[in-house]
Amino acid sequence: MSAVTTPITAPTTTHDGATEHHYLNHSSGFLSWALTLDHKRIGMMYLAGILFAFFLGGVFALAIRIHLWNPNQDPDAAWLTNATYNRVFTLHGAIMVFLFIIPSIPAALGNFLLPIMLGTKDVAFPRLNLGSFYLWITGLIFFAYTLFSTQIDTGWTFYTPYSIEAKSAVEAATLGVFILGFSSIFTGLNFIVTINTMRPPGMSWFKMPLFLWALYATSIIQVLATPVLGITVLLLALERTFGIGIFDPSLNGDPVTFQHFFWFYSHPAVYIMILPAMGIISELMSVHSHKGIFGYRMIAYSSIAIALFGFLVWGHHMFTSGMADVTTIVFSALTFTVSIPSAIKVFNWLGTMYQGTVALNTPMIYALAFIFLFTIGGLTGLFLGALATDMHLHDTYFVVAHFHYVMMGGTLVAFLGGLFHWWPKMTGKMFNDPMGIVSAAIVFVGFNLTFLPQFVLGTRGMPRRYASYVPEFQSLHQLSTVGACILGFGLLVAGLVLLHSLFYGKKAPMNPWGGATLEWECSSPPPHDNFSHPPAVGDPYDFANVEYDGKTGGYYKKKK
Amino acid sequence: MGRCAFQDPISENMTEVAAHTDGHDHGHHDHPSWLAHHFDDAEQQFDSGKLGMWLFLVTEILFFSGMFCAYVLYRNRNPEVFEFCSAFLNEKLGAINTGVLLFSSLTMAWAVRASQLKQHKLLVGMLGATLGCAAIFLGVKSVEYTHKWSLGLLPGRMYVAQMENGYHSDVDYLTPLCIAPAVLTVLFALYYVYSLVIASKFHQRVAGPLLVAGLCFFGGIYLGQFIEGGEHHGDSHGAHADAGHGEHASHDEEHAKEAGSETPAPAEASAASSDTGVALVSTSSGPLHDVAVDPKEAAIPNAEVNNQGMAGLFFSIYYCMTGVHAVHIIGGMLVISWLIVKAAREEFHSKYYGPVDNVGLYWHLVDFIWIYLFPLLYLIT
Numbered sequence: 001m002s003a004v005t006t007p008i009t010a011p012t013t014t015h016d017g018a019t020e021h022h023y024l025n026h027s028s029g030f031l032s033w034a035l036t037l038d039h040k041r042i043g044m045m046y047l048a049g050i051l052f053a054f055f056l057g058g059v060f061a062l063a064i065r066i067h068l069w070n071p072n073q074d075p076d077a078a079w080l081t082n083a084t085y086n087r088v089f090t091l092h093g094a095i096m097v098f099l100f101i102i103p104s105i106p107a108a109l110g111n112f113l114l115p116i117m118l119g120t121k122d123v124a125f126p127r128l129n130l131g132s133f134y135l136w137i138t139g140l141i142f143f144a145y146t147l148f149s150t151q152i153d154t155g156w157t158f159y160t161p162y163s164i165e166a167k168s169a170v171e172a173a174t175l176g177v178f179i180l181g182f183s184s185i186f187t188g189l190n191f192i193v194t195i196n197t198m199r200p201p202g203m204s205w206f207k208m209p210l211f212l213w214a215l216y217a218t219s220i221i222q223v224l225a226t227p228v229l230g231i232t233v234l235l236l237a238l239e240r241t242f243g244i245g246i247f248d249p250s251l252n253g254d255p256v257t258f259q260h261f262f263w264f265y266s267h268p269a270v271y272i273m274i275l276p277a278m279g280i281i282s283e284l285m286s287v288h289s290h291k292g293i294f295g296y297r298m299i300a301y302s303s304i305a306i307a308l309f310g311f312l313v314w315g316h317h318m319f320t321s322g323m324a325d326v327t328t329i330v331f332s333a334l335t336f337t338v339s340i341p342s343a344i345k346v347f348n349w350l351g352t353m354y355q356g357t358v359a360l361n362t363p364m365i366y367a368l369a370f371i372f373l374f375t376i377g378g379l380t381g382l383f384l385g386a387l388a389t390d391m392h393l394h395d396t397y398f399v400v401a402h403f404h405y406v407m408m409g410g411t412l413v414a415f416l417g418g419l420f421h422w423w424p425k426m427t428g429k430m431f432n433d434p435m436g437i438v439s440a441a442i443v444f445v446g447f448n449l450t451f452l453p454q455f456v457l458g459t460r461g462m463p464r465r466y467a468s469y470v471p472e473f474q475s476l477h478q479l480s481t482v483g484a485c486i487l488g489f490g491l492l493v494a495g496l497v498l499l500h501s502l503f504y505g506k507k508a509p510m511n512p513w514g515g516a517t518l519e520w521e522c523s524s525p526p527p528h529d530n531f532s533h534p535p536a537v538g539d540p541y542d543f544a545n546v547e548y549d550g551k552t553g554g555y556y557k558k559k560k
Numbered sequence: 561m562g563r564c565a566f567q568d569p570i571s572e573n574m575t576e577v578a579a580h581t582d583g584h585d586h587g588h589h590d591h592p593s594w595l596a597h598h599f600d601d602a603e604q605q606f607d608s609g610k611l612g613m614w615l616f617l618v619t620e621i622l623f624f625s626g627m628f629c630a631y632v633l634y635r636n637r638n639p640e641v642f643e644f645c646s647a648f649l650n651e652k653l654g655a656i657n658t659g660v661l662l663f664s665s666l667t668m669a670w671a672v673r674a675s676q677l678k679q680h681k682l683l684v685g686m687l688g689a690t691l692g693c694a695a696i697f698l699g700v701k702s703v704e705y706t707h708k709w710s711l712g713l714l715p716g717r718m719y720v721a722q723m724e725n726g727y728h729s730d731v732d733y734l735t736p737l738c739i740a741p742a743v744l745t746v747l748f749a750l751y752y753v754y755s756l757v758i759a760s761k762f763h764q765r766v767a768g769p770l771l772v773a774g775l776c777f778f779g780g781i782y783l784g785q786f787i788e789g790g791e792h793h794g795d796s797h798g799a800h801a802d803a804g805h806g807e808h809a810s811h812d813e814e815h816a817k818e819a820g821s822e823t824p825a826p827a828e829a830s831a832a833s834s835d836t837g838v839a840l841v842s843t844s845s846g847p848l849h850d851v852a853v854d855p856k857e858a859a860i861p862n863a864e865v866n867n868q869g870m871a872g873l874f875f876s877i878y879y880c881m882t883g884v885h886a887v888h889i890i891g892g893m894l895v896i897s898w899l900i901v902k903a904a905r906e907e908f909h910s911k912y913y914g915p916v917d918n919v920g921l922y923w924h925l926v927d928f929i930w931i932y933l934f935p936l937l938y939l940i941t
Contacts, residue, residue, distance in 0.1 A: 244876035
């Protein structure tokens, strides 16, 4: 290495408080981030991006709820016009689904953590990883375009034939979805290859942390389902540009075919959203209970089972679309099978806490909230999977409440839990734990206040996506709106807690929670290359040697 | 406890230095330049690339599967439409393209072998041959497409019903389609001349195949015109063939081929007379493709299928499937060009030939999809 000019001092230990080298100060300048191939920086850029998308989607959500404060029987007196309302709920759904929830855990936390938890230096294809991020940005730009031009009003599902006729920027939105889809595919592809070929010596499949199993299952869905959405939205864009007629009933095309194609992706996509959340909960439950995970293999297998079953149940979105009776019965029966692996996970998490030393800190409170909310979301899904009740509940607020309990109460809460859990690792700063708990409590209360009334509204017949309603629903709608504001406030508090920690947070120790997975054996934040030598791999949930060190305020692994 | 249990200061320094010097992250002194820093050895890098490519191919198949599903649904529902419309596709051109792609798969596979054996010149040659075949394919496809456009055989709402006397648009579609390839070919020719002037072996090796590929495109156009023109010799579409060739002649500085479709080879002409050919309609029971019937006598367009919602839908599926396939051909040409640059730099050897191998896999898949498209679209009845 003749190019050596200045010898760089050896990295100091965390105890000395001297400057140390880590991925954040490894290099500086805009380009060092924009052109980085480091999975950690890419993960952080994703994090910033998806939080921005979440903010945008959240603003639209609040607009919906504020509009529904009044029954709006007279459209002229309403806060939003009917057309604007349609656009607002469409953008809320599309932004939250495609720009936030799908990339949230895999692309942000997954990118940051997967190589470190696995014990490798990077993902298998770092350039492709950066490419995925820029595809995401491009998708965001397409959506931003729809925001500022004629906004879409088709609903996030783009159902034909309305989406063919609608005079709005459906092409831009569908091309955005197409591009975001490829971003998602390449992330999934990267993860599968990394886990398959780059595990260091000793890291066998069943030594992998459960978060990685969940990401692996997620990646399988991303790779197998997303291309079908890609071609579907591409055909829809062509439909609008050239009038190809494949989904257009006026040209002998079949609009229900669009629904089949769409849900063939979008149902598995539900598991793209929830599986990584379940992976986070598996980590949080074990680490914060300071007890090995209960039923490791069952949780690992159930992730894969959910991924595979998820491909066979898309028809349950279409029970009222005019499928054959036999088909609906088969889809209904298959739908119920998904509840089995989901229940296995929930029981195993409860078993993990049993007789553990449960530390009630912010990540754990979020994890407990997840179990409560996800269970409600999952169980109400059974009503919708059953044919008879679905006929009544289809397209009502019951559906809205159900999937918000799963998507928001499940995925978002787990995402927040994971964010708080790994925040010290990602930024090197400890957050204010009591305030974090407060944020979790406000989110929990606000969330339930928002969506529990919607179950009632749904069973009473309030249809989803309506800008107005009969006056007798007003009190429940107002409860929901109040809840939404509390929820928004709770999220604001959570954001402020994290933001505060960046500036005033204590320096994070290497292992603040006492985890046994590999990311806790790197400094906080991790060095640029993660590991220069393959790390020693042990049982990821063996806490016998993990001891508390009063000097650093963190834990360390006792050498045997 | 160190700041990282697995990090020693020396390799950390190496990492820093390497990152500062070349902007890349080749942290290890024992890492050759072709081995990315995060891989332990050549085998891991090769396996990762290969698995990644296979997964990508899976997504490609699923991407096409949506259109295959649409094909199955609509053919199952209206088999007579597919029989009617398939007669408008020129199976000779389809067969030629099938042969061209199969041959390109051979050259691609040969290229993989050449890259393993460090036969750099052969490798460039084989990649160039593959690129040329791809260009011929696109040239023939351009003729097929533009010919159909001028007959009003367009997707969905744009479909123009086929009448007994034959609809024919006088718009010249082929010339605009040739502008970009013509410009590229001229640029490649200039690049080749430049490489000769500066006597750079590397640039010659890159420019040569590119120029050949550019010429191959126009070779494909010529081939397509020749066969389409031959089949319509004497009928009302001769004018179209003439127009097309007038345009074609304007590009002859690239390929210097003088050809008159006005005088097709006798064998072609006789073949054409026994073929119902492209423009011509169907009997009520569907076109009798191989029976020597004068199309004008047999040809009474079936109003039930000869409309936008029926025949138009077939052409939607035809254009979507072949169009997306053509986009994949173009994508393949780009990556093969990238390989040619790397091959001209003599980068490949027995431990590092993954890129050639993986592009080869991709190319075989593109070929493979065409193998399905050809019978499913062209060979009905």
